[in-house]
Amino acid sequence: MTDTQPLPYAYSDFSLVLDPAIYEPLPDDWLIGITDVVHSTAAIDAGRYEDVNYAGASVIAALGNAWGTFDFAFVFRGDGAAFALPPHGLTTATSALRQVSAFARTNLDLTLRAGLLPVSEIRTSGRDVRLARYAASENATYAMFAGGGLKWAEQQIKSGRYLVEPLKNAPMPDLTGLTCDWKPFPSQHGAILSLLVEPREHGSPEAFAVLARRVLAVFDTTPRRSHPIPKDVPTPKDSERHIDPQSWAEVTSNSDFRKYDDGLRLTLDCTSEQIETVEAMLLEAKARGEISFGLHRQSHALMTCLVPSGKPDSHLHFLDGNGGGYAKAAEMM
Numbered sequence: 001m002t003d004t005q006p007l008p009y010a011y012s013d014f015s016l017v018l019d020p021a022i023y024e025p026l027p028d029d030w031l032i033g034i035t036d037v038v039h040s041t042a043a044i045d046a047g048r049y050e051d052v053n054y055a056g057a058s059v060i061a062a063l064g065n066a067w068g069t070f071d072f073a074f075v076f077r078g079d080g081a082a083f084a085l086p087p088h089g090l091t092t093a094t095s096a097l098r099q100v101s102a103f104a105r106t107n108l109d110l111t112l113r114a115g116l117l118p119v120s121e122i123r124t125s126g127r128d129v130r131l132a133r134y135a136a137s138e139n140a141t142y143a144m145f146a147g148g149g150l151k152w153a154e155q156q157i158k159s160g161r162y163l164v165e166p167l168k169n170a171p172m173p174d175l176t177g178l179t180c181d182w183k184p185f186p187s188q189h190g191a192i193l194s195l196l197v198e199p200r201e202h203g204s205p206e207a208f209a210v211l212a213r214r215v216l217a218v219f220d221t222t223p224r225r226s227h228p229i230p231k232d233v234p235t236p237k238d239s240e241r242h243i244d245p246q247s248w249a250e251v252t253s254n255s256d257f258r259k260y261d262d263g264l265r266l267t268l269d270c271t272s273e274q275i276e277t278v279e280a281m282l283l284e285a286k287a288r289g290e291i292s293f294g295l296h297r298q299s300h301a302l303m304t305c306l307v308p309s310g311k312p313d314s315h316l317h318f319l320d321g322n323g324g325g326y327a328k329a330a331e332m333m
Helices: 014-018 040-045 049-067 087-107 119-124 149-158 205-219 245-253 272-287 325-332
Strands: 031-037 073-076 080-085 112-118 130-135 141-146 191-199 258-260 264-270 291-298 300-306 316-321
Touching: 014 130, 014 205, 014 258, 031 040, 031 049, 031 087, 031 119, 031 149, 040 049, 040 325, 049 073, 049 080, 049 087, 049 112, 049 300, 049 316, 049 325, 073 141, 080 087, 080 141, 080 149, 087 112, 112 119, 112 149, 119 149, 130 258, 141 258, 191 205, 191 272, 191 316, 191 325, 205 264, 205 272, 264 316, 264 325, 272 291, 291 325, 316 325
Parallel strands: none
Antiparallel strands: 031 080, 031 112, 073 080, 130 141, 191 264, 191 291, 258 264, 300 316
């Protein structure tokens, strides 16, 4: 993959992105950017889950609008995001990171930590950054990352390395298209589950893929594969807004409730029995030294939407639990 080569082929079957063989390494000179809200769990405990998710997704919107396209690799993580860009994106990426950090501080009273580093730095540490893509629908494609590199980079940024500091008088980022239009969705089956499962360092990627497929098989027995967005059109925040069932079905299809980001990252509507079955499975794997995992149950799911102004058909919908979600699951890890 080079500056001029397209992103990898997008697979429409999610089980295929669990196969480590399909992931392609990013070039050494490509850039990895990462953001996260500092003390996000405290903000969530104070009822500010929407602000946390909005800040978390802000760099995706700001970078896409500045870059002129959303056809780049990124992943939403609840209280932050990660992305990859070719080296000529350095100025654009740095500016976007500075702007969203300043925006979060000034407009949301949140500290958004931001970092940027080349893939070569990650490889020097013995980790890697490899990329695959999942086509959630005909119009929505999400990047999947493997190799342990993003996790290592996030740890380094949290320790103070590779930071991009916000500017005091940074201009407002262009967050056009980033919205939170819908009230949280209540669980229809028992609980909204936020689940993170990561392989231990030096573990077998193939063995982890087998375990991940077993986990998904449990949740796939629920109607609609435990999708947390309701089938019927829910109530928007704006009572005067109306959306037809076909458009709502597209929203549901274009959501990221299942993804791979150096491990499984899932937001699901499932039964207590399913959660208990999977938790027992994961505890056994953890006892064998194969994985780390964290899970968090809550009553509702939250959706943050991105509708690119130049290509509204490619709307994307980022999901998290509204009672702590991925941030709480990460705490358990």
